[in-house]
Amino acid sequence: MAVYTQVSAEELAALLARYEGVGALVSAKGIAEGVENSNYLVDTSNARFILTLYEKRVDAADLPFFIALLDHLAGAGAPVPRAIADRQGMQIQTVAGRPACLIEFLPGVSVSRPTAVQAAAAGRALGTMHAALADFTGDRANSLGIDGWHALAARCGDDLDAIRPGLRRIVADELAWLDTHWPRDLPRSVVHADLFPDNVLMLGDAVSGVIDFYFACTEIRAWDLAVTHAAWCFDNDGAGYHPALGAALVGGYRGSFGLTDAERAAFPALARGACLRFLLTRAWDWLNTPADALVTRKDPIAFLRRLEFYAQTPDLLA
């Protein structure tokens, strides 16, 4: 359960009192989903909100970028939650000693087994966001880009072999391959970078919300599609690829934004990079999450299996 920091009812009531018109506290519950931040579902006499307290991987210095990004996307009509401003115009607060935001609640549920129609809707939502970001001037370096993967692999070191014998060698070989094949001249943009099904809220077959922008950064734009493809088009354990989901997702994206020949040609390399990113962050968490933490660790090997698929399918979007 992702509640690292407890917030008392008194602290919460004092926080809500800073805002105009949000109403009085009725109830607050810790949200079990998620691994990165502490999230509470807050009901007031007027409405429902999410309270997020930023933990380990979110740098407070990046919060103004994330908030400006959400404001920009919401202003363009994308279904993303804004951070609410208090009477002084402040969107970032301190709660229980952590940086925190009170955030609009969006309806919908995240699907665990997407259909092709839902994958197409996710692809369209991603393309629509990329279109809306064409005139966004914010910029944030990707600390989990190709240079970051090298650093993370080095920090995991020999311990990778404790997850699976031989994993350290596989990761080193993959990094070497990516160093040679990584596309350096594709269009860049601010991207979501973590558009897993659990970060897309759906009502039926329609996307009602896109959340969790805390890895958003400036990257190769088509890498965002590769991340989304790796996240949406396989069984959870990475064992089975579902071509119908892949075709629907990419079709939805191409229909709403487009994909150049160069981006299509580079797609397998981008997807391998996406897999390595999640393999490594999951491996790091696997090795460093205390046994008594109330968090379910995610399986790094599920992204090794995806990586193997992309490596064996170099003509995926040809």
Ligand SMILES: Nc1ncnc2c1ncn2[C@@H]1O[C@H](COP(=O)(O)OP(=O)(O)OP(=O)(O)O)[C@@H](O)[C@H]1O
């Ligand atoms: N604006 C929102 N509207 C509705 N529900 C939300 C909103 N933000 C978060 N949630 C709910 O809270 C859960 C956790 O949020 P989120 O995915 O942002 O957490 P996280 O710890 O950053 O997770 P992750 O492990 O995916 O990085 C979501 O799965 C969703 O159920």
Ligand SMILES: N[C@@H](CCO)C(=O)O
């Ligand atoms: N979406 C990521 C967690 C956030 O980086 C994963 O499933 O590994």
